Amino acid sequence: AQKITQTQPGMFVQEKEAVTLDCTYDTSDQSYGLFWYKQPSSGEMIFLIYQGSYDEQNATEGRYSLNFQKARKSANLVISASQLGDSAMYFCAMREGLPSNTGKLIFGQGTTLQVKP
């Protein structure tokens, strides 16, 4: 069965420093997609970055990058140059199947990130 594990309940980072949020996944499918979402205290889920299982290069979106290690089944989120506005809950999620698959996302438990000034 597909599963997402985020082992860090809470993290602190100093403003302007980089931080890595861990995510490991379990699936028997060869085709799958990995997502990171940010959830501020307002509650809305904000899409950050996507990595497909067949993508050879790690995904990057501005200050966000995804460290994809397929053999280890890990998909860690790296936030560079942290800002105070990055303080939020971060969720790793997975969707099995090809990119065109509109199936559900399976979410991890989340990691709370607090950025210190």
Add this chain to the structure above:
Amino acid sequence: EAGVAQSPRYKIIEKRQSVAFWCNPISGHATLYWYQQILGQGPKLLIQFQNNGVVDDSQLPKDRFSAERLKGVDSTLKIQPAKLEDSAVYLCASRSRGRDGHEQYFGPGTRLTVT
């Protein structure tokens, strides 16, 4: 483009009462999802619609929860009767079918408190 709209944003009810939530997805998005997010946990899918047909409702407690998506646009999720354990945030999301972007777009959620 306008995002996913949900209402109400907050709702407090007593146990055994009924409640309904409304979602308007992004225009043109064929796929609509309802997720339940209990405090301290990640969202969990309750039901998925493709146009006005149900694709996945395997985790929907059908003895008390119901959902519909008339005309393949707006959707309502109903709980009747509510239990204390239904206290959660109910998130609606939508996705364009076959779109390259992969991601689901989420609404602001409805925070339900059952007392």
